[in-house]
Amino acid sequence: MQVIVLGGGLMGSATAFFLARRGVRVRLIERGHIGAGATVASFGNIRRTGRALEQLPLAQRSLDLWSRAEELLGRDVEFRATGHLRLIFDEASRADMLRFSEAARPSGLELEHLEPSEIRRRFPGLGPSAIGASYSPRDGSANPRLIGPAFADAAACAGADITAQAGVPKLTKTEAGFEVTTAQGTFGADVLVNCAGAWGAEIARHFGEPVPLAAHGPQMGVTEPLPHRILPVVGIWSQDSGAYLRQVERGNVVFGGGVPRVPVPETGFAQYDPSGLAVQLAKLVQLCPALADVAILRQWSGCEGYLSDMLPVMGASGSTPGLFHAFGFCGHGFQLGPGVGDTMAELITTGTGTTPITAMSIERFAA
Template sequence: MQVIVLGGGLMGTATAFFLARRGVRVRLIERGLIGAGATVASFGNIRRSGRALEQMPLANRALALWTQSEALLGRDVEFRATGHLRLIFDEASRADMLRFADAARPLDLALEELAPAEIARRFPGLGPTAIAASFSPQDGSANPRLVGPAFADAAARAGAEIVAEAGVPDIARTETGFELSTRQGVFGADVLVNCAGAWGAEVAGRFGEAVPLGMHGPQMGVTEPLPHRILPVVGVWSQQSGAYLRQVERGNIVFGGGVPRLPVDESGFGRFDPSGLSRQLGKLVRMCPALRDVAIIRHWSGCEGYVDDGLPVMGGSATTPGLFHAFGFCGHGFQLGPGVGDAMAELVATGACETPIEAMSIARFAA
């Protein structure tokens, strides 16, 4: 069996890596640079709290792989299980957290509920006006600029062929599988795995599978380096757009959220919108007042695919034998990445997946 994985972000590189580890002949084709799409624009959050319950088994599978990432990949991608603290500022959000905690407990996620005094004792300087918080001690973060290339390099060492800067391919169905014509050559395969991110719906549409997906960009930023004081990833339970931040070991504060997602222009990327900055920074200061006078040194955005029902598309095609999908992770796929790659490799190689992914099937849009 020859497999082409289309897309060189975290989902695609992880899928290629785990396929190669299974001894499958695999070629990864990326239109641009490896890891330079939604992955590199990501916050780097590895969280299970607040995640759709349908994804929790996959998130648990992914977390187990994140803990092994340095051994698997042969390099440090800065995975740190520092814990994930989510501050709560209103009673409706506290009730939402408690409902989620009850539902997630049977799915192997135990959230700690923290009162204000406990927040102040364990995390001084964070959320001084919060009425409560949740804490997930096994979650954390990793470096999104390192992880895509690390998976691609490890896949190559395991026998995969990596084809970057291939441009947008022309995809044709053949009697024996698929043929992709790119600016790096023409490639054939028995199996095609669509990991094309925000462009995954276009690929699916070529095979008669319509997916309601929109493209949006996150609004991200980073501060000057500061003394290292913030250990966990910090977010907010909110029914609106919650902000989030984390401090990297070099001292910079990476932040995002708190404002609506950005539109994507003709370049295929979102553009930073300064009009929302004051609102975003106000939410950051509410989480950590010490950031009030800190300098911001860079902003960025990217392009992420958002499916209308909030769940990604993952699994086999409903129309075309040999076609598989893993795209549209709605801005919260980073944590899932290794689990997606491992599950997709299992599905392609064996025809089954031990982790339940049926809720994410593309067949849900067939009607």
């Protein structure tokens, strides 16, 4: 079997890695630089809290792989299980947390429910006006700048071919399988895996499977370095756009959320919209008042694909034998990445999978 994986972000590079580990001949093709798309623009959050229930088995599989990342990849990608603290500031959000906590328990996610006194004792300085919180100690974060190249390099060490700077590929279905023409040459394969992120919908449409995907850009930023005091990833249970933050080991605080995502034009270049910064920062200060007087060093965005039902497309094509999809992760894909790669490799090589992904099938849009 020869497999071509389109897209060199976290999903594609992880899929190539796990295929190569299974002894499959695989080529990873990326139109630009490996890991330089939505992956590098990510917040780096590794959370199961608040995730769609249909994704929790995949998230559990992925978390187990994150915990082995250094062993699997041969380098530190800064995965730290520092915990995920999600603060509550109103009763409607507390009710949301309790409902989610009960529904998620059968999937293996056990949330601690914290009262204000417990928040102050365990996480001083965070959410002083919070009326409660949930805490997931096994979750955490990793470095988005490191993970894509790490998976691609490990895939290459396992025998995969890596083709970057390939430009926009031309795809052809042949009697033997697929032909992919790029700026770096033409390649053939029995199997084609669509991990092209926000551009995944174009590939699906090319093979007769249109999906309702829109490209949007998250609003991200980072502060000056500060003394390291914030250990967990911090978020909000909120009825609107909840903000989130984490402090990296070098001291900078990375933040996002709190404002709507910005539509991305057809060029694919996402823009940061400074008009929402004041609202965003007010929500960050609600999470951590000590951030009120710090300097913002940089702001950015990235091109992410969002499906109409906020679930990704993942699994076999409904129209084209040998075609598989894993795209459109709706801004929630970073945590899922290793699990997506492992699950796709299992599905492609065995024809089945041990992790349920039926709810994410592209055939849900066929009607």
